[in-house]
Amino acid sequence: MNVDMKRQIAANDDVLQAKASWGNALRFMVVMAVLLGLIYPLVTTTLGGWLFPEQAQGSLVRDVSGRVVGSSLVSQTFVSDEYFIGRPSAAGNDAGDVSGSNLAPSNVSLRERAQADANAIAQRENVSVDQIPVDLITASGSGIDPHISPEAAELQVARVAQARGIDEASVVELIDQALENTGWLGAPVVNVLRLNVSLDDRFPVSSSTVALTPASVTPTVSDTME
Amino acid sequence: MHDMIAIYAIVALLGVPLGIYIARALSTQPSRIDTLFRVIETPIYRLAGVNSQSVMTWQVYALAILKLHVGLILLAWLVFMCQGLLPLNPDGIPGMKWDTALHTAVSFATNTNQQHYSGQAQLSHLSQTFAIVTLQFLTPATGLAVLVAIARTLLVARPVGTLTGVGNYYHDLTRTVVRVMLPLAAVVALLLTSQGVPSSYQAAHQIEMLDSQVEEVQSIPLGPVASMVAIKQLGTNGGGWYGPNSSVPLENPTPLANVIETASLTIIPFALLIAIALISGRRRLMMGIGAVMLTFSLISTSVVVSSERMPNAALAELSQPGANLEGKELRFGTDLSALWGSWTTQTSNGSVNAMHDSFNPMGGMMVLMDMFVNVTFGGVGVGLIGFFLYLMLAAFVGSLMVGRAPELFGKPLETREMRWISLAILAQPLVILGLSALTVAIPGAAGTSNPGFHGLSQVLYEYTSAFANNGSGFEGLGDDTTWWNLACVIALMVGRFLPMLVPLAVAGWLAAKRTAPAGRGTLPMDSPAFMGLTAGVIVIVNLLGFLPALVLGPIAEAVTQGF
Numbered sequence: 001m002n003v004d005m006k007r008q009i010a011a012n013d014d015v016l017q018a019k020a021s022w023g024n025a026l027r028f029m030v031v032m033a034v035l036l037g038l039i040y041p042l043v044t045t046t047l048g049g050w051l052f053p054e055q056a057q058g059s060l061v062r063d064v065s066g067r068v069v070g071s072s073l074v075s076q077t078f079v080s081d082e083y084f085i086g087r088p089s090a091a092g093n094d095a096g097d098v099s100g101s102n103l104a105p106s107n108v109s110l111r112e113r114a115q116a117d118a119n120a121i122a123q124r125e126n127v128s129v130d131q132i133p134v135d136l137i138t139a140s141g142s143g144i145d146p147h148i149s150p151e152a153a154e155l156q157v158a159r160v161a162q163a164r165g166i167d168e169a170s171v172v173e174l175i176d177q178a179l180e181n182t183g184w185l186g187a188p189v190v191n192v193l194r195l196n197v198s199l200d201d202r203f204p205v206s207s208s209t210v211a212l213t214p215a216s217v218t219p220t221v222s223d224t225m226e
Numbered sequence: 227m228h229d230m231i232a233i234y235a236i237v238a239l240l241g242v243p244l245g246i247y248i249a250r251a252l253s254t255q256p257s258r259i260d261t262l263f264r265v266i267e268t269p270i271y272r273l274a275g276v277n278s279q280s281v282m283t284w285q286v287y288a289l290a291i292l293k294l295h296v297g298l299i300l301l302a303w304l305v306f307m308c309q310g311l312l313p314l315n316p317d318g319i320p321g322m323k324w325d326t327a328l329h330t331a332v333s334f335a336t337n338t339n340q341q342h343y344s345g346q347a348q349l350s351h352l353s354q355t356f357a358i359v360t361l362q363f364l365t366p367a368t369g370l371a372v373l374v375a376i377a378r379t380l381l382v383a384r385p386v387g388t389l390t391g392v393g394n395y396y397h398d399l400t401r402t403v404v405r406v407m408l409p410l411a412a413v414v415a416l417l418l419t420s421q422g423v424p425s426s427y428q429a430a431h432q433i434e435m436l437d438s439q440v441e442e443v444q445s446i447p448l449g450p451v452a453s454m455v456a457i458k459q460l461g462t463n464g465g466g467w468y469g470p471n472s473s474v475p476l477e478n479p480t481p482l483a484n485v486i487e488t489a490s491l492t493i494i495p496f497a498l499l500i501a502i503a504l505i506s507g508r509r510r511l512m513m514g515i516g517a518v519m520l521t522f523s524l525i526s527t528s529v530v531v532s533s534e535r536m537p538n539a540a541l542a543e544l545s546q547p548g549a550n551l552e553g554k555e556l557r558f559g560t561d562l563s564a565l566w567g568s569w570t571t572q573t574s575n576g577s578v579n580a581m582h583d584s585f586n587p588m589g590g591m592m593v594l595m596d597m598f599v600n601v602t603f604g605g606v607g608v609g610l611i612g613f614f615l616y617l618m619l620a621a622f623v624g625s626l627m628v629g630r631a632p633e634l635f636g637k638p639l640e641t642r643e644m645r646w647i648s649l650a651i652l653a654q655p656l657v658i659l660g661l662s663a664l665t666v667a668i669p670g671a672a673g674t675s676n677p678g679f680h681g682l683s684q685v686l687y688e689y690t691s692a693f694a695n696n697g698s699g700f701e702g703l704g705d706d707t708t709w710w711n712l713a714c715v716i717a718l719m720v721g722r723f724l725p726m727l728v729p730l731a732v733a734g735w736l737a738a739k740r741t742a743p744a745g746r747g748t749l750p751m752d753s754p755a756f757m758g759l760t761a762g763v764i765v766i767v768n769l770l771g772f773l774p775a776l777v778l779g780p781i782a783e784a785v786t787q788g789f
Contacts, residue, residue, distance in 0.1 A: 018280035018394055020290035028274035028396060029297045035270070036363040036403065037356035044412050045450040048419030049426055056425040058446050058476065069436050070444075073422055073475035077440045087556070096347060096430060096445035098470050100553045100581035102702030103540075104680040106783050110540040110552065110584075118544040134548030135556050137541060141473030141563075141581045147556040151546075181557060185229050186481030189556050196436055 061197060070193050075146045081163035082205050084156050086192040087135055088117055091143025101139040125155050147189035164203050174198050229485055229562055236489040237496055244493060245500025251405035252374050252398060266404050281391030284734030287375060288727050290395040291368060295335050302331035302357040315350035316429035322348065329711035334358055336722035337365035337605055339465025339576055339697035340714060342706040346447040346468045351427060354467060359454050363407050366461035369607025371398035372726055374505065376611060380733035381506035392734060407461065414456035417486055422479035423452040451477060459490035462605040464576030464697040472579040473555050484558055484579065491569045495603035498610055510752035515613055518761045522602040526592050527568040533589035534560040539787040553581030564589060571596035574605035576697025583700040587787065591780035594687055597694040598768045605695060614729050618647050620760040624749050636744060637736040650728040655771035657717050658689045673704030683779035693721035
């Protein structure tokens with residue numbers, strides 16, 4: 001090892017000329033595949049799972065009874081008036097089928113989709129379309145973006161408060177608690193699932209307003225993340 | 227803004243010591259760190275049966291590369307097709323069909339990582355690690371090894387006749403992997419896990435959605451994701467665990483994760499400028515090259531950032547005025563998506579944190595142009611190799627302009643060298659435009675998802691990405707067809723091996739020639755004037771090749787939208 005190659009070359013024009021044999025190439029390949037493709041992932045994954053057990057398993061959000069209600073990194077589909085609604089998803093909010101819309105600005109389908117979304121939001125929130133923040137009518141890259149802008153959350157406060165029969169100030173308070181990226185990096189965004197879980201926790205929907213909904217009738221839910 | 231500052235600061239501050247370290251790690255001089263790494267390296271050499279001290283000619287070096295890559299492609303192809311029968315498959319994913327598997331194997335063996343499949347749904351944990359992570363280490367390490375071999379041969383002045391070899395491929399490759407890539411990747415993998423990138427061998431979670439009126443179950447696929455994402459970013463690979471890559475929160479969860487992943491795009495290509503300056507002793511030359519690269523990089527990034535800050539034309543008057551958030555994640559916003567898009571196409575990485583298909587036309591055109599140029603920092607090793615290729619052309623043109631016989635670092639550039647250099651440069655427009663034209667001409671072959679001008683851009687982007695060994699895409703394209711898979715395999719192979727091995731051959735040929743002493747008429751290659759000439763050659767060659775195609779694609783799209 002570590003012979004000075006230059007000196008070796010200078011000393012002798014006929015230094016050992018390595019051959020590139022198939023045998024060496026294939027044996028080298030197998031050794032490297034075991035080191036890089038099996039040992040390295042195993043070591044880093046085991047170590048990561050041991051150091052950061054919550055994050056390594058998908059950052060799950062659980063309720064008090066331990067039931068998993070989702071992941072803080074994956075958006076969910078919300079249709080009930082009692083819940084905040086996230087960004088449009090080209091993937092149906094399924095992390096197994098992640099995708100963006102991949103529609104170009106010149107594609108007429110993009111305008112049609114955004115028009116339909118904007119009309120639906122304007123009707124649901126009782127606002128005009130020019131009050132809608134742009135994140136609510138644009139599909140994310142992954143299709144599982146868990147966030148909306150604080151403005152997009154604000155837009156929905158009145159409707160959610162009314163549906164749950166509570167005052168708007170307490171909803172705004174929960175939005176503040178669901179803010180993420182409030183530090184030095186990134187811009188503040190609202191985690192929709194965490195916000196909705198905390199709503200169910202603090203202001204359970206009575207069984208009369210939502211029928212046949214075991215999930216929202218037993219909602220002593222808290223967010224165990226962080 | 228803080229994120230941008232952090233990203234640039236990390237690359238600049240950590241890139242310099244990393245470059246010094248890489249130069250030392252690849253040196254054949256004894257060093258203090260040898261004892262530590264020999265524990266891993268010696269068994270590798272012994273098990274592979276190679277003598278790491280022997281020296282290869284450039285021909286043997288190139289042959290060793292090709293043989294290893296043939297083996298790797300066959301291995302990966304086999305693993306993808308048979309993954310249904312193999313272990314580490316908790317989600318019971320079946321084998322890939324033959325043409326997708328072949329495309330995937332070649333794509334990863336050429337450091338491209340173009341994906342015609344969606345990883346979380348179509349690859350087992352074994353395929354993602356044993357086949358893909360292995361290639362994600364070995365391919366950038368190969369680029370780095372060849373770069374160092376070229377630098378030793380071309381840039382280090384030696385008396386004629388004393389150099390019979392360019393180095394030993396297995397030695398260079400092993401040291402790059404063991405001393406540079408593995409430690410870096412392990413650290414980044416753990417950092418990413420701390421931010422929420424999964425590290426698990428378990429099957430996907432199946433979760434009922436919270437809103438009881440939504441009777442759907444969402445699956446959350448897990449895996450040893452962080453270990454892959456780390457080397458994906460560091461090795462200018464780009465092939466992600468999940469289909470939409472680092473736009474997926476599980477693959478890029480937080481602003482801090484995004485800072486780490488974005489800085490990882492460029493840190494090794496940047497560090498290599500310093501490493502080669504140290505190995506070759508040509509500091510002014512490498513500073514000049516760095517200045518050209520930085521200029522290109524800043525121009526590209528400014529264009530993409532300002533393009534994506536503009537509203538999306540399709541959404542006019544449907545919301546409050548805002549930047550183009552279609553295909554972008556809210557936790558990154560448009561600036562950090564644009565910075566990533568710009569860097570990932572400059573460095574031939576190809577990972578994305580936003581969908582390029584939905585970029586505004588000027589942003590989409592700029593990332594395409596980054597891939598045409600492909601030497602703005604460029605892929606690990608191959609970026610600088612590609613720059614040397616342009617440098618050779620510029621030396622030829624420049625020598626003729628000042629009335630000298632063409633020469634490069636005092637060695638005569640003759641017909642044989644120029645024939646191959648021209649071929650390596652001209653193969654790019656030939657392959658990209660030829661295959662694009664063919665694909666558009668054959669009815670039903672293109673599979674474009676967007677109508678009009680953007681449809682042509684999708685086809686052009688796919689071949690450009692394949693040839694540039696980038697791997698990003700205008701992903702709406704229906705590209706998992708036998709035609710696309712096989713046509714891309716051609717672009718991938720030519721785009722990888724020709725521009726990488728021709729400079730190695732030229733370096734070998736030139737080393738055997740007599741050096742002319744530098745005189746008053748010699749073209750000073752480290753002068754700002756020559757660097758300006760090289761930058762001009764790069765711009766002119768690419769505009770000549772691709773301007774007509776750009777006019778038919780993104781420029782026409784932009785004009786019809788009114789900006």
